[in-house]
Amino acid sequence: MSASAPALAKQSHPALAMRLADPAATLAYVSFLFGLLLVVFPVSFPRIIVQNWQNARLTPIVILFTVSLNLALYLGVAHQRSSKPGILAAACLGSVPVFLLAGLNFLLQATIAHTLSGNIPNALARVDEEILAHTYFALIAAIFGPFLVIRLGQQFRKTDP
């Protein structure tokens, strides 16, 4: 009985196999919410984003939001399927958004410097729109990216997710 107990425990809680469709619906709702805010508050919502970016608060806020959402999604799927969450996947969910958002922020700063240095008409308004678009794409990438890495990593396992 005691010898078969670990095997039984392993059988009842298999390692969690994620599918990209699992976070896709939640991510779509986040995206719809962003779009809705953009349509309903076409001036104040972008202003909040731009002001927070200028105060260097936007990236930490987005990191906190994406990491929390990713972990909640992952643990939710694990609970739903009665599967065991993996430590590597959890580490990936915690680290990939941080690297991704920090890297994209550096690229955005270089882009803004390039835009402002050129003789482009209405440059300030263009920069605001660039920040808005960047924030949106970075937010979505920071949620979807880790799950994509996990999904591709699962290809090396001998499972049928």
Next chain:
Amino acid sequence: MVALGIHELTADWASAKWLLWIGLYLSLGLLVPWAMTRAWAHQHHSPLQPRLKQVFQNGELGLVSLMLAISVIWDLQKSQYTSYTIALGSVFLAITGIMAGAVWIESYCRRSTGTRFRPDRAWRDSRNLTLLVFSLAIVTEILLDRFGKVTAL
């Protein structure tokens, strides 16, 4: 730093092209194929009355998503955003589009080789990924619409 007035952005929502664009994709991509199956059944006096889920049960929605993603990437490429923003948006749209298309490919491979295939899972995966691509496409078109108005000022 937001240099736009509310009137510049909201005065012509009625003429916002993205609303028409959404309607076109919803009708031509989803409703027309479904209506055509009904029309075929009616023409051939068949009792077939498939639901939307049954029409797209093999993950065909993934292919619709891929086409949708390609069209938005094309719009992004034509925009006056910086090359960095265009690249970021295009790569991300392409990845999600390919992943949605991969649902149909996996489904096809499983059915062709006799590997275990679950239509409910193919439908769920393609539906969720299509919802994601569709939401990405809508917001990208809204952003492009805003940026177009800024550059026109």
